[in-house]
Amino acid sequence: MSSAASPFLRHIERCRNVTLPAGRLPLLHNGITIGLVDPTCLSWMTDPACADLLRVNGDHILLPDGENLRQISTILAQQERYVPFKEWFDVRSSEGQIIGQVDRGLIPVFGVEASGVHLNGLVQKNTGLHLWVARRSPHKRLDPGKLDHLVAGGMSSGLTAKETVIKEAEEEAAIPADLSRQARHASTLHYAMSRPEGLRRDRLYCYDLLLPEDFIPHINDGEVESFHLMPVEDVFQQVRDTDDFKFNVNLVLLDLFLRLGMFDKQDSSILAENLHGQV
Template sequence: MTARITPFLNHISACNQAQIPGNRLPFFWRDEHIGWVSPPTANALKALGAHSGDQLGITEPTALHPLAKTLAEHGLYKPHHEDFDIRNANGDVIGQVDRGAIPVLGLAAEGIHLNGLVEKSDGSYLWVARRSMNKKLDPGKLDHLVAGGMSTGLTPATTLIKEAEEEAGIPATLAEQATAVSRIHYAMERPEGLRRDVLHCYDLILPETFIPTANDGEVESFHLLPLTEVFERVRTTQDFKFNVNLVLIDLFSRRGFFAPEENHLINKALHAA
């Protein structure tokens, strides 16, 4: 392994440091395993009657949302007031929960990340956003031009169009030109709980005349940076939000920033899940 890629592998490892199951207990929907819960959450679920014998969970889809709401009322998380669909292993929607409950219950969640690229005569550039200091998660960190979770009723494509308009003022006619390029999984222990995320990654070539505008108050500023500079910042700093590093590393890999032997190791680590 070349020392040059060690920082990139460290970013990937940092997003996959969760030990599963560790001390967690499985959480079920009927007989399907859908999540992992910590001992304190397990105790709360038992007190609320969300179990059958030793098996923690629910049997009816309509029970998931009120159960999550009750966990918030008991102080296990702060509601985000945004519902996400929860799916079983077949991809069928089995219920909804507040976004804040997902890591508490160790449920899988999906989201989108967009590489907003500009091709100039002197090379490739990437639009980078700085997160608002009012964000609950990683305030002030650098982020993608567009990124967001997949709310109830949406698909990756419709989430992309929605978030592109809200976060950067990208019209739907332009956002629809984005290309789906990869999917990245990771499992990470965070202060808010266990994150088991699936990131749907997109590339979009933007015209040089495009200037992003934040419409939802979640971005402090936008910056158009040479892709080579972004590469160096990912390599040498912790400036970017944790999971943004994964999507950028995937972009660097596809853009030929790594030697073939390095690329093999990067992709093996990045897509191991």
């Protein structure tokens, strides 16, 4: 790998910094692992309030009924075991079947897979391809002030990836639905990462949207501080040389750079293998 491409590997390694199960206890439903629970939280599971909802069996935790996840989330929030987002996310089996819902704040504690969307807002100018970049609000709970995509967000319960793109596009950047519906699914990324809040096992649905030159995004929900339109080459350099972007945004941008052919053949093959390899 060339010296120009090797700095991009650090972003992949940062988001894949854990080997599962990483000392965590499997959370089982119908014999399938749906989560990996931090063992320091076992006392939460054996608390009388949760005793009828979960079964702790030494080397694993059994969830008899997926519907119990909502009640567990509510109980643990009332006990101030975690800070809830008050936003429900679907917990799915490996086949995609919805098992139940969990509060977003409990996801890294239980180590369940979470899904989200990222939208590359692209503008083709005479001078070349440009990308809309957002700066996150300094008041965000996670990664305040970091650079981000024009549109990005978690998939709330009951929504598909495309529906989430349309919802988040309107909420975050005032992009009308008739425009955001044109977004094209480009790829899906996976990673497992140890973070201060716990274990993140994320599935990112990556979309591209070609926007008109005269389109200007507007701050709509306070989650973004500002928007900036940058040549894609400048974004490439910033990802390569800095950690200014939110950790997982770097992965989605690297995927974009690979699809745009911004690396030579050998570098592209190595980076793609690391980016898309099995977690």
